[in-house]
Amino acid sequence: MTTWIDGTVVENIHWHENLFSLKIEAPVPQFSAGQFMSLALDIDNERVARPYSLLSSPGQNPLEFFFYVASDGVLSNALVKLESGDKVLLKDKAQGFFILDEIPSARDLWMLGTGTGIAPYFSILGSEEVWQKYENVVLVEGVRSSKDLPYQDLIEKFSQEHPDNFTFQAFVSREDYPNAIRGRIPASLADGSLEEKVGLTLNPSDSQVMLCGNPDMVKDCVEMLKNRGFEKNLRRKPGQLTTENYW
Ligand SMILES: Cc1cc2nc3c(=O)[nH]c(=O)nc-3n(C[C@H](O)[C@H](O)[C@H](O)COP(=O)(O)OP(=O)(O)OC[C@H]3O[C@@H](n4cnc5c(N)ncnc54)[C@H](O)[C@@H]3O)c2cc1C
Incomplete structure (x- = not known):
């Protein structure tokens, strides 16, 4: 079963209407530079999760992610609305071999x-x-x-x-x-x-x-x-x- 960790948004940087970055405080285990994590939100009573590359380096706090708002994209259109203090879920472990x-x-x-x-x-x-x-x-x-x-x-x-x-x-x-x-x-x-x-x-x-x-x-x-x-x-x-x- 997937284990989810609670994250807290500390900043949402809106670069322009469909490009933004989130800084997130979350107690995630160590990861390797180049890996991605699944982020999720509960939308209409359904957990919607997608993979996102970590932009921050191992050891940096808060974590940072960089997003494009996909037209009609379910999760990216919800993530872009998050503000400081909002909750977001992160899968318990980073993944990937782009390292x-x-x-x-x-x-x-x-x-x-x-x-x-x-x-x-x-x-x-x-x-x-x-x-x-x-x-x-x-x-x-x-x-x-x-x-x-x-x-x-x-x-x-x-x-x-x-x-x-x-x-x-x-x-x-x-x-x-x-x-x-x-x-x-x-x-x-x-x-x-x-x-x-x-x-x-x-x-x-x-x-x-x-x-x-x-x-x-x-x-x-x-x-x-x-x-x-x-x-x-x-x-x-x-x-x-x-x-x-x-x-
Ligand atoms: C390993 C991995 C790492 C990823 N890391 C990132 C990341 O760091 N930042 C990020 O924004 N996305 C990243 N993605 C894409 C992300 O997982 C979602 O697909 C994206 O946010 C769209 O989700 P959605 O629910 O909003 O849209 P959906 O309804 O799932 O629509 C998906 C469609 O959106 C378009 N799309 C998806 N991602 C992008 C993108 N980045 N730029 C332009 N068009 C896109 C494509 O046409 C795709 O078919 C990554 C995907 C993978 C597989």
């Missing part, structure tokens, strides 16, 4: 995400291990418009703490934005524009690639990279591509 323990060592770690799919990367970037395991860490975020790019202060903090090892590259598909590439991540793997901008080459011997968020982005990038010799990272057969689909 560094599952990813082989390499020179470069590329973290590609769309929208809220960037959340597990913040958790990983806030832990020590990633900076010890990889020489270069590249965070790539694809969004529709620049207002979908919150957490720039956190990105700036990682840049300042690791000036020689960390690169952030945004993709904005619907408008021009300073320092962002206009377009989508998969197209940039085809035309080389991401690698040119970052100054590193993606190749199977030097690169590990994490992909998270929109399943179309994940699928298209995996296809593109497989054509360049990359393989899915499996426990029984280590490769270079580790994925997490949000739907």
Whole structure:
């Protein structure tokens, strides 16, 4: 039987009408950076639960999650209304294998995400291990418009703490934005524009690639990279591509 832990919302940050973050106090057991937890609310006498990546790093308090409000989405439309002091349920244990323990060592770690799919990367970037395991860490975020790019202060903090090892590259598909590439991540793997901008080459011997968020982005990038010799990272057969689909 599922055991649920009571959480208390300490802050709801409304970035814009369909993007928000919740900070939640909850006595959850230790987790690994990159894992997700099930959050739940009782809606019309029914418990509605969905998985959400932890954005906060292990040891950070309160826990933090980053949400998109899905049109007609049952749980996200209820979570967005929560205020400080409201209760939310969390499954007793974090889950998932989108964690560094599952990813082989390499020179470069590329973290590609769309929208809220960037959340597990913040958790990983806030832990020590990633900076010890990889020489270069590249965070790539694809969004529709620049207002979908919150957490720039956190990105700036990682840049300042690791000036020689960390690169952030945004993709904005619907408008021009300073320092962002206009377009989508998969197209940039085809035309080389991401690698040119970052100054590193993606190749199977030097690169590990994490992909998270929109399943179309994940699928298209995996296809593109497989054509360049990359393989899915499996426990029984280590490769270079580790994925997490949000739907
Ligand atoms: C491992 C895992 C981790 C996840 N982590 C997060 C997270 O950190 N933040 C988050 O917002 N969601 C995350 N999701 C998605 C989340 O579990 C729900 O699917 C989402 O909140 C919609 O639930 P809902 O009840 O509101 O909508 P539903 O009625 O369940 O509608 C689902 C539909 O909403 C759309 N959708 C779902 N998630 C997103 C999204 N993130 N961005 C854009 N469109 C989406 C898709 O079209 C999907 O078919 C994660 C999913 C998985 C499997």
